[in-house]
Amino acid sequence: MTDLFITFYAITLIYFALSERVKKFIWLLAIQGLILFGVVFFSLHKIELFDFIFILVETLLVKSIVVPWFLDEVRKRNHLKREHQPYIPVFYSIIIVVISLIVSFMLSDYLHNDQMHTQYFTVAFASIIFGIYFIIIHKNIFSHVVGYLIIENGIFLLSLAVGSAMPLMVNLAVLLDVFMGVLVLGIFINRVGNTFKSVEAGNLSKLKD
Amino acid sequence: MISILLIAIAALFFTGIINKVKAKIGGRKMPSVFQPVYDLIRLFKKGAVYSNTTSIIFKIAPSVYLASVFTAMLFIPIGNLHSLLSFHGDFVFFTYLLGIGKFMMIIAAMDTGSGFEGMGANREALYSLLVEPAFFILAGSVALFTNNISFQELFLHLHMSSNLSIIIGIAAIYVLMYIAIVENSRLPVDDPKTHLELTMVHEVMVLDNSGFDLALIHLASWFKFSIYGAIISNFLIQVQWPVYVQILSFFFIQAVFAFTIGILESFRARNKMEKNPQWIIMLSAIAIVVFLTALIITNKIILH
Amino acid sequence: MDLLFFKITIVLIVALFVLPQRIQYFWSLLLHTAILGITSFWAIESLFFYSGSLILPFFPFWGNTISLVIDPLSAFFLLVVNFTAFMGILYAKGYLKPYYETKNRSETAFHFFNFLGLHLSMLLVVMLRDAVAFLIAWELMSISSFFLVIFESEKKETLRTGIRYLIQMHIGVVLLMVAFILAFVGSGAAFSFDGLSMYFAAHNPFWLFLLFFIGFGIKAGFIPLHSWLPHAHPAAPSHVSGTMSGVMIKMGIYGILRVLTTIHHDLFGIGLFILIISLVSGLIGISLAIVQHDVKKILAYSSIENIGIIGIGIGLGVIGLAMNIPVLAVLGFAGGILHILNHSLFKSLLFFTAGNVYRQTHTRNIEQLGGLIKKMPKTALFFLLGAMAISGLPPFNGFISEFLIYSGMFKSLQSGGLMTDIVILFSFSGLAIIGGLAVFCFTKVFSIVFLGNPRSSKTENASEVENPMLIPDYLISAFIIFIGFAPALFMKPLAEIVHLFTGNTDFIFQIVPTLNKISLSSGIFIAVIVIFWMLRNWQQKRQKVEQSATWGCGYSGANPAIHQYTATSYAENFRQLSAKIVNVKKDFELFEETEIFPGERTFETRSSDIFEDQIITKPSGKLLSLFEKIAVLQTGKIQHYLLYALVFLLAISVFALLNWI
Amino acid sequence: MQTDNILRIKNNSSVDLSEIIILSYEAFSEAAIQLLKEEQNHCVSYFAYRKENDLQFLMAVADDNHHDIAIISHLLKDGETQALESLTPAIFALHIFEREIHENFGVDFINHPWLKPVRFSHDRFNQNSTINNYPFYSIKSHELHEVGVGPIHAGVIEPGHFRFTCNGENVLHLEIQLGWQHRGVEPLFLKKNNLQRNLLAENIAGDTVIGHTWTFAQTMETLAGITVTEQTQMERALALELERMAIHTGDIGALCVDAAYHLGAQVFGILRTAIINFTQSWCGNRFGKSLIRLGGTYFPFTEELKQDLLQILARYEKQFLEMSHLTYRLPSVQNRFDFVGNITTQQARLLGTVGLSARMSQVVRDIRVSHPAYAYQRFPYETMVAEKGDVFARFLLKRKEIKRSIAWIRNLMEHFSFDASQTKKPVYNLRLKPNHFALSLTEGWRGEICHCALTDQNGALKHYKIKDPSMHNWKSLELSLRNLEISDFPINNKSYNLSYCGHDL
Known part of the structure; x- marks a missing residue:
């Protein structure tokens, strides 16, 4: 069953590469949250109840509801509609995401040992690579936040891959980190949005001067 | 042999159902499901006008096109009903056979020396080239999954037993549906209803065809739809079902397929032309995920 | 065979120079026929009647006797070379006619001499095993083809191209020499191909193979070693480019195959290397072909693509050997080798028909052609046949070789490991894309050259070439269709060749029923076309059929020449997707934002090979x-x-x- | 600025011809350039007419800030060389007027960059220029192809010929050739009686019946020196806003068709029908023909009609907002509309676009605000602009204008009570002031409509000049298409929805 969610997760990454609209990004993030919930639900029920509930809350509530909702608010307030042309055409992004998926799958086959749940590693690695790539190719600061969240989802999966006790702590830290990040960036965008109509990273360098 | 008949019958209703669904959603009075068939019959009875610019290529292309689609149809089984022709790697032949029809249609469009038709031919050439890998990767995944390389055996051995094979099924149906849409130039790649030549793909390619030739072309694209519908239905029909159930479910699935396309066409706008390539290559990307899944199922990638 | 025979041959060839211009051609035709007769006899004997190698002592050399060795691989290449070179010389008769007025006797004699030299040296290349003799033959081949390329040496560009070609060929030959010497030094075995196996057995074969691959690859035109190819082919006369593209570049493939027969371990890296280079060559070669305007340059780049397809077959075969998947090995090699024959057929056909067009219109720029199907209907149909065959469409021969490779891949998916499967995934996706791109490319060329309305006055005086010039086209076309419809007949000799590499050829015979079904399906396809066509004619006899102008929205002042798609326009949407690879520069000054009434502009594109x-x-x-x-x-x-x-x-x-x- | 000797009049007013100062061409061009350099000014009409054997040029320049219109004139004597230095290189927006004068009278405009036929009028000076040898702009190359669309389109649009110079899918340049349905409307005005003129005005452009007829009525009423009642004024403005709503709704529907969003297309079609059906119940014609008549009307608006209208509006508004919001938010529609056919503010100013086409590029140009008729003086209208100048901006602006029109109509309905007895019957027997010049401007749904009329010493019409907003805006469509894909043409064309017959006249 976990494999099923893993595959869906891989497909969401392809859609991320294909999409150009901010709204679609948010929507995809919410779906990823749901998929992560599915992953956790079907694979972690052996661990302690408290941890289990915690993770469920985190994936279902935070990842698929709170964060997307918050981002949507930011989007609405700033009238963000669409990315300007990313630095690399979408056509190539799709090819790149596919290659990163293949590499990631092959890597997890190569790495498999008893300490690691390579199931999660497959898309976790691809997700992190793609998140970084996503940040690189987009100009809009809002999309950078989205890329950050994609990486975060990847890290979440990676922490599932590494073990069962450790990840909670890792995750907690990451979660807080991201939460703060989103919050700060959100506020920041809100403020910047008033001065700059289009929230582009290029404009930020102007802000420094 | 029966499978060809079934596919041909389904083809006749396909466009009618799509139109009916679209009309219903748009709140218009519905044309009869048979309307496209009537139109076709009328076309078969008509004379033709040929451009002075055109050569033999233009005249023979529709026949070759329909022949290629018709011959391709011979390879498609339905459940237990065997196809007329079947051999190892027949889906390669199938794809290239459709390719020869496309080749002829493209050069026939260029034969008219019209800017419009050049445009259509050019678009068709690009899109069909982009969509080709998706079909091969999908076929490869299923071949890997079932260890068979002909349509007949692929589907006979396709058992949706585990969770992962369900993914293969869903994703394959999804990709196939969109391949059918690209191949037949429907929304969101192309809109057959938009009235201006400048935005169309397939319709503008056949702008100069008339009468019998045009009827052949229409018939070929119906068959094409029905062929893909049949392939999709094979993913769902189980061979252990009784034959009549198989036939009924074949028609049911074809109808659902047409219905889905009708709904899709009502509720979304078409792509911007320059976005089409990336949208089409996405199908190959999803097909690759299917391939990876097949690798997991066959324990080529060992995960735990 | 002794020295005397050799001397007589030389005397006969040199006799060309003393003959009058009219007879030169027939003399050389006679010689070609003689060479063809003898070598084909050997080849057929070796391939069909005699299992194992046929060894003929040839030449005493420093105390050793150098022999001609004809194993099935050599025999195959002998036949391919003979056929294509013979077609070339047949075609040359008509093609060279206009040149008799500008070229004097010794110039034409020299040309025929070199063509004979090329033919002969290619035959020697595939028969000689001794390294020194092989390299001499190889060098002879390069030099004679150099002189053939610069036939129109009064054009400065041609001369420059020729010299560039010669230099690159020399780099190749030096690399080969170094490779042979390294092997000789490293193993102490004989200074020949046979000696290589001893070296390879004792060392990691990859690096020496790489050296050989580069040396041979320059000839074969693998990307990035191809840069002579798109220049030399257009510069040479058409019968020469047909022969060069049809068989001479295959000598590189022959070399690689010959070296591969001597390597028996650590093959995976080599196979992967060949495969990657071939995929790149295939994809980039055809992409570059799409954006050209020069018809012969398009064909040259498409040769690179086909070398890529051959390489994919061979690469997969090697991987099959390495991973112990016999079905992949056998069908990969079989497909690759069959494609050598196929490509020699349709590529020479395409070059000959392109030559017809050039001869009648004096331009190779397809943007100035158009509508030639009405003036040169036979040429057009032959070109169409070649175009369909090269696009790998059934029921023609190109499909058969691609099908062999495909079925090898699909059949071995299950038995291969993860790595193999991923490799196969990329290979068949790549092959599918290459096939699609070939359709894109050749629909473009065919339609722009032969269909629609004339684009310039160059086509005004064009007329169909004389029938003798079409003879090779008929022969090649018959062969193309024959392979397409009866591929099973070719499987036995193919098995003989593949046996050299794999030692096991069961899978070739297993695929024969499938091929028979393909023939059947093709037959049904043709029958269905005929039925529809007859139905159509029957119907149209009863109905009113009119002639009128192409629909132009009711505007009657349009100029038909500029209202149709151009080659650049056709390639444009593909160019946008592959801008980084095809590297087309537009000489066009964009309109400024405030330039409401635009000034005069010109538009031109140039593609440079990245x-x-x-x-x-x-x-x-x-x-x-x-x-x-x-x-x-x-x-x-x-x-x-x-x-x-x-x-x-x-x-x-x-x-x-x-x-x- | 030598504005002191320039005659300035108000919208919908007439002036004696003798008051118009005739300048030398140097002074004329200097004044014209001076005036048009200012951002608030734009040329609403520039034409020539035969005054005996001489040629009198008249230019009307509207000043948006001062709410008046400057009139300048020049007389080209018969004996002089029929060649003048063109003003177009300085003021691009004048190109179409000069071309028109050139076509009609053969006056050569030196250094005009684009001196091509406008509409192939029957009495054109150069009879050799025919519709099939229009000198299209062409880029020298073997590698480009041209696509000619029209005059017969696959859909039912009016005839026009569009010549695209393309590199593959990309349009490098578009040139539009019109003039296929030239009917000679302007000369007809001189020959007919007033009722016939009224009917003719209704048929200038079939989709701008109210706009053109109202402008015509104002021109003639000014010349005759009669005024219509307050109620009639309000009715006419109401009809104008209804027309705007109906056509904008239809346009949005047509945009949906071109984006292949069939649901939207059908719903907007239904909504448009609701509005035009109301017009039908009011005056018997869906497009408002026969509603506006000189001096009065046969179809006074009543309180019952008001109730109907309010009901229809309520229903319409709810459905329209819902559907347009859905359309607006649909990602596939957004993808199709965004960044397509962009016209920058600078370009819009250079082209001198008017109406919707100007406002979509942040150029505030609205006659209802700058030169308001009585109805808009009493119930002011606030105009608005869109930002980006692309198809999406045009879609959005149409949507907003509909909303604002509804609000304006509501305001009118609330604060004005209609009474049929307050209206007068039409009068066709008018005595026009002799030797007068009258000008009227109306903001039709497409943009400003300008009618000018001149009378001779007997009070008969001597010259009648119509300018449809499309005259300015067609060039904007040409520019929109530059460096765009050819498949984006239909959607651009629909978003402008310019008039063919309004241009061809």
Whole structure:
């Protein structure tokens, strides 16, 4: 069953590469949250109840509801509609995401040992690579936040891959980190949005001067 | 042999159902499901006008096109009903056979020396080239999954037993549906209803065809739809079902397929032309995920 | 065979120079026929009646007798070379006719002499095993083809192209020499192909193979070693380019195959290497073909693509051997080798028909052609046949070889490991894309050249060429269709050849029923076309059929020449997707924002080969300026390529030496 | 600025011809350039007419800030060389007027960059220029192809010929050739009686019946010196806003068709029908023909009609907002509309676009605000602009204008009570002031409509000049297409929805 969610997760990454609209990004993030919930639900029920509930809350509530909702608010307030042309055409992004998926799958086959749940590693690695790539190719600061969240989802999966006790702590830290990040960036965008109509990273360098 | 008949019958209703669904959603009075068939019959009875610019290529292309689609149809089984022709790697032949029809249609469009038709031919050439890998990767995944390389055996051995094979099924149906849409130039790649030549793909390619030739072309694209519908239905029909159930479910699935396309066409706008390539290559990307899944199922990638 | 025979041959060939111009052709035809007769006899004997190698003592050399060895691989190449070269000389009769007025007796004699030389040297290349003799034959082949390329040497561009070609060929030959010497030094075995196996058995084969691959690859035109190819083919007369593209570049493939027969371990890396280079060559070759305007340049780039397809087959075969998947090995090799034959057929057909067009219109720029199907209907149909065959469409021969490769891949998916499967995934996706791109490319060429309305006055006086010029086209077409419809007949000899590599050829015979079904399906397809066509004619007899102008929205003032798609326009949407690879520059000044009433503009595109730019032109330019700066070479003008050769050679040799000696 | 000797009049007013100062061409061009350099000014009409054997040029320049219109004039004597230095290189927006004068009278405009036929009028000076040898702009190349669309389109649009110079899918340049349905409307005005003129005005452009007829009525009423009642004024403005709503709704529907969003297309079609059906119940014609008549009307608006209208509006508004919001938010529609066919503010100013086409590029140009008729003086209208100048901006602006029109109509309904007895019956027997010049401007749904009329010493019409907003805006469509894909043409064309017959006249 976990494999099923893993595959869906891989497909969401392809859609991320294909999409150009901010709204679609948010929507995809919410779906990823749901998929992560599915992953956790079907694979972690052996661990302690408290941890289990915690993770469920985190994936279902935070990842698929709170964060997307918050981002949507930011989007609405700033009238963000669409990315300007990313630095690399979408056509190539799709090819790149596919290659990163293949590499990631092959890597997890190569790495498999008893300490690691390579199931999660497959898309976790691809997700992190793609998140970084996503940040690189987009100009809009809002999309950078989205890329950050994609990486975060990847890290979440990676922490599932590494073990069962450790990840909670890792995750907690990451979660807080991201939460703060989103919050700060959100506020920041809100403020910047008033001065700059289009929230582009290029404009930020102007802000420094 | 029966499978060809079934596919041909389904083809006749396909466009009618799509139109009916679209009309219903748009709140218009519905044309009869048979309307496209009537139109076709009328076309078969008509004379033709040929451009002075055109050569033999233009005249023979529709026949070759329909022949290629018709011959391709011979390879498609339905459940237990065997196809007329079947051999190892027949889906390669199938794809290239459709390719020869496309080749002829493209050069026939260029034969008219019209800017419009050049445009259509050019678009068709690009899109069909982009969509080709998706079909091969999908076929490869299923071949890997079932260890068979002909349509007949692929589907006979396709058992949706585990969770992962369900993914293969869903994703394959999804990709196939969109391949059918690209191949037949429907929304969101192309809109057959938009009235201006400048935005169309397939319709503008056949702008100069008339009468019998045009009827052949229409018939070929119906068959094409029905062929893909049949392939999709094979993913769902189980061979252990009784034959009549198989036939009924074949028609049911074809109808659902047409219905889905009708709904899709009502509720979304078409792509911007320059976005089409990336949208089409996405199908190959999803097909690759299917391939990876097949690798997991066959324990080529060992995960735990 | 002794020296006397050899001497007689030379005398007969040299006799060309004393014969009058009219007879030269027939004399050389006679000689070609004789050569063809003898060697084909050997080849057929070896391939069909005699299992094992046929060994003929040929030439005493430094005390050793150098023999001609004809194993099935050689025999196959002998037949392919003979057929294509013979078609070339048949075609030359008509094609050269206009040149008799401008060229004098010795010039034409020299041309025929070289063509004979090319034919003969190619035959020797595939028969000789001794390294020295092989290299001499190889060199002979390069030099004779050089002289053939510069036939129209009054054109400066042609001469430059020829010299560039010669230099690159020499780099190749030096690399081969180095490779042979390294093997000789490393193993102490015989200085020949047979000696290589001993070397390879004792060492990691990859590096020496790499050296061989580069040496042979320059001839074969693998990207990035291809840069001579798109220049030399258009410069040469059509019968020469047909022969060069049809068989001469295959000599590189022959070399690689010959070396591969001697390697028996550590094959995976080699296979992967061949496969990757081939995929790249296939994809980039055809992409570059799409954006050209020069019909022969398109065909040249498409040769690179086909070398890629051959390489994919061979690469997969090697991987199959390495991973112990016999079905992949057998069908990969079978497909690759069959494609050698197929490509020699349709590529020479395409070059000959393109030659017809050039002869009648005096332009190779397809943007100035159009509507030729009405004036040159036979040429057009032959070109169409070639175009469909090269696009790998059934029921023609190109499909059969691609089908063999495909079925090898699909059949081995289950038995292969993860790595193999991923490799296969990329291979069949790549092959599918290459096939699609070939359709894109050849629909473009065919439609722009032959269909629609004429685009310039160049086509006004065009008429169909004389029938004798079409004879080779008929023969080749018959062969193309024959392979397409009866592929099973070719499987037995193919098995003989594949046996050299795999030792097991069951799978070829297993595929025969499938091929028979393909023939059946093709037959049904043709029958269905005929039925629809007859139905259509029957219906149209009863109905009113009119002629009228193409629909132009009711506007009657339009100029039909500019209202149709051009080659550049056709390629444009593909160019946008592959801008980085095809590197097309537009000479066009965009309209400014405030330029409401635009001024005069011109528009032109140029495509430059990115590999040529990055690997040859730029580095050699930089090196040159570097040398100039440090004033090492004060001599002034040096050929860029010479420098390139030197540096490249040194680098490779040092690299190779450091690794194993 | 030598504005002191320039005659300035208000919208919908007439002036004696003798008051118009005739300048030398140097002074004329200097004044014209001076005036048009200012951002608030734009040329609403520039034409020539025969005054005996001489040629009198008249230019009307509207000043948006001062709410008046400057009139300048020049007389080209018969004996002089029929060649003048063109003003177009300085003021691009004048190109179409000069071309028109050139076509009609053969006056050569030196240094005009684009001196091509406008509409192939029957009495054109150069009879050799025919519709099939229009000198299209062409880029010298073997590698480009041209696509000619029209005059017969696959859909039912009016005839026009569009010549695209393309590199593959990309349009490098578009040139539009019109003039296929030239009917000679302007000369007809001189021959007919007033009722016939009224009917003719209704048929200038079939989709701008109210706009053109109202402008015509104002021109004639000014010349005759009669005024219509307050109620009639309000009715006419109401009809104008209804027309705007109906056509904008239809346009949005047509945009949906071109984006292949069939649901939207059908719903907007239904909504448009609701509005035009109301017009039908009011005056018997869906497009408002026969509603506006000189001096009065046969179809006074009543309180019952008001109730109907309010009901229809309520229903319409709810559905329209819902559907347009859905359309607006649909990602596939957004993808199709965004960044397509962009016209920058600078370009819009250079082209001198008017109406919707100007406002979509942040150029505030609205006659209802700058030169308001009585109805808009009493119930002011606030105009608005869109930002980006692309198809999406045009879609959005149409949507907003509909909303604002509804609000304006509501305001009118609330604060004005209609009474049929307050209206007068039409009068066709008008005595026009002799030797007068009258000008009227109306903001039709497409943009400003300008009618000018001149009378001779007997009070008969001597010259009648119509300018449809499309005259300015067609060039904007040409520019929109530059460096765009050819498949984006239909959607651009629909978003402008310019008039063919309004241009061809």
